Amino acid sequence: xxxxxxxxxxxxxxxxxxFVILSFSILLLLVIDIFIKGFxxxxxxxxxxxxxxxxxxxxxxxxxxxxxxxxxxxxxxxxPLGIGAGIYLEEYARKNFFSNLLExxxxxxxxxxxxxxxxxxxxxxxxxxxxxRSILTGVLTLSILILPMIIMTTRESLRAVPFSIRxxxxxxxATKWKTTIDQVLPVAFPNIxxxxxxxxxxxxxxxxxxxxxxxLTYIAFLPTGPIKGDFPFIxxxxxxxxxxxxxxxxxxxxxxxxxxxxxxxxAAIIILLLLVFFLNGIAIYLRIKYQRRLKE
Amino acid sequence: MCFKERIYENTIxxxxxxxxxxxxxIIGVLLFETIEFFEEVSLKDFIFDTKWTPLFEDKHFGILxxxxxxxxxxxxxxxxxxxxxxxxAVFLSEYANQNLxxxxxxxxELLAGVPTVVYGYFALLTVxxxxxxIFPTISTFNALSAGIVMGFMIIPIVAxxxxxxxxxxxxxxxxxAYALGSSxxxxxxxxxxxxxxxGVxxxxxxxxxxxxxxxxxxxxxxGQMPNLTINPLESVETITAYIVQxxxxxxxxxxxxxxxxxVCGMVLFMVTFIFNLLSFYLRKSFEKKYGK
Numbered sequence: 167x168x169x170x171x172x173x174x175x176x177x178x179x180x181x182x183x184x185f186v187i188l189s190f191s192i193l194l195l196l197v198i199d200i201f202i203k204g205f206x207x208x209x210x211x212x213x214x215x216x217x218x219x220x221x222x223x224x225x226x227x228x229x230x231x232x233x234x235x236x237x238x239x240x241x242x243x244x245x246p247l248g249i250g251a252g253i254y255l256e257e258y259a260r261k262n263f264f265s266n267l268l269e270x271x272x273x274x275x276x277x278x279x280x281x282x283x284x285x286x287x288x289x290x291x292x293x294x295x296x297x298x299r300s301i302l303t304g305v306l307t308l309s310i311l312i313l314p315m316i317i318m319t320t321r322e323s324l325r326a327v328p329f330s331i332r333x334x335x336x337x338x339x340a341t342k343w344k345t346t347i348d349q350v351l352p353v354a355f356p357n358i359x360x361x362x363x364x365x366x367x368x369x370x371x372x373x374x375x376x377x378x379x380x381x382l383t384y385i386a387f388l389p390t391g392p393i394k395g396d397f398p399f400i401x402x403x404x405x406x407x408x409x410x411x412x413x414x415x416x417x418x419x420x421x422x423x424x425x426x427x428x429x430x431x432x433a434a435i436i437i438l439l440l441l442v443f444f445l446n447g448i449a450i451y452l453r454i455k456y457q458r459r460l461k462e
Numbered sequence: 463m464c465f466k467e468r469i470y471e472n473t474i475x476x477x478x479x480x481x482x483x484x485x486x487x488i489i490g491v492l493l494f495e496t497i498e499f500f501e502e503v504s505l506k507d508f509i510f511d512t513k514w515t516p517l518f519e520d521k522h523f524g525i526l527x528x529x530x531x532x533x534x535x536x537x538x539x540x541x542x543x544x545x546x547x548x549x550x551a552v553f554l555s556e557y558a559n560q561n562l563x564x565x566x567x568x569x570x571e572l573l574a575g576v577p578t579v580v581y582g583y584f585a586l587l588t589v590x591x592x593x594x595x596i597f598p599t600i601s602t603f604n605a606l607s608a609g610i611v612m613g614f615m616i617i618p619i620v621a622x623x624x625x626x627x628x629x630x631x632x633x634x635x636x637x638x639a640y641a642l643g644s645s646x647x648x649x650x651x652x653x654x655x656x657x658x659x660x661g662v663x664x665x666x667x668x669x670x671x672x673x674x675x676x677x678x679x680x681x682x683x684x685g686q687m688p689n690l691t692i693n694p695l696e697s698v699e700t701i702t703a704y705i706v707q708x709x710x711x712x713x714x715x716x717x718x719x720x721x722x723x724x725v726c727g728m729v730l731f732m733v734t735f736i737f738n739l740l741s742f743y744l745r746k747s748f749e750k751k752y753g754k
Binding site: 172179185193200246247254267268272277280281282283286293341368370371372377417420428432439443 | 464467470471473474475477478479480481482484485487488491492494495545546549550552553557566568569571572573575576577578579580582583584586587588614617645646647648650651668671672674675676677678681682702705706709710715723724727730731734735737738739741742
């Protein structure tokens, strides 16, 4: 009887280990496969050439510049909105029907398929607002896509801040706003930053919503640069230019039957994965560092 | 000073309520085009017609083939993601020691962060060629490769959320069972798992919602042929893949093709909305149970 129990326990353990190793090794194999196929195609000219019909000449200049523009704009818009909304919901909102509704709503938005946000971007920003297939449309679409994520991490991070900090601040006569901004937010910030980085790294890889708003798959020019010769030396006209991004370029190359383009896709995937893993690495590092500090 | 703070507070209040406008915006945009669509196509045709050919000369608007395509790829994906995800979760929460758990969890998150277009590449250019050797009749674009890769893609989500649920089960339940002479196997499967069931179910339903809404993997690897079939070796088109297909072309605003993608979006939104809500309330009831 006892032996049977031990045996069952061992069987489950072996079974579980098998599943863990199998799933991780399959994913590892896939990544290795991509590195083998794509690595030899990464070169300076690959990074600084425009896409082309001739696979040997094709590069990812316009797509990584597009990705950079998009990320810059998305960060600029979604971070203040997300943190602000998170602060309101966690520190200010009273628990009632409306705050409940907001919570359900945000939790649902976080799980809405990304392509639906693309349809919103197409119908509202591109058509109704007349912004067309511009970077700005992309920025607005991606911002509202990652907004729920940023709001949720902001709330969780604020919730983790000990209440004694707030009480101490109130005791010294600080107002609610001062307490929140000067005392609570700085303590929660490393955790919030982790969430923001994870959100942005998700936005970098998004493809479907951008295709839906009509981002082009073939762009052989760059957006208007932000610096110009005459006063005020800075221009945001680039936000109105059409764009492409790394994932869209990958999608375009994967869909072609020629093997040479598929290998270019593998090379572009390596660049994209490096970017995403780099961001995720920072997020994980921040979390570990912050957890240690809280323990001490 | 008080006035200034009033302004700040109302600004962030506005930010919070903006999320409601996003939802209203989504529903508004989808509803607007959907209503226009149904002025041209009857609801009966939409539900019962077995052909979906808005891009051809002979137009049919039966959502059934797209629906079945989505169902097929999602079912394949879940048949991978649920068993793998749950076993990994049980392993992480009940068997692995703290160090191993701390190493594997960020790794799971890293995998969850891999862009979906990359999984699409795997499905079409790595997995399909392997299946071609096993099933010679399989078509280049097929539901099987797309579904399986999508399943692997969803494993981290199901595993991570289920692990959280299993972990939230109070230690006292385990200790009580051990004191009665249970083995780790019995504690895991007969005590902890049932206790965490609503949390685990919430994770699985969220996985299902992800599978239904997943776009790039199926757009790349499952094909663009609306096909009324449940044969996984054939090419199928999902609701999401159809939206991508139309978006890649140059469709004039106001044309029936343009409206169809919003109708598809509406169907997708409603289906995932039900799943998300179900998942949300299951998780809430679970959290209430264990006083989080």
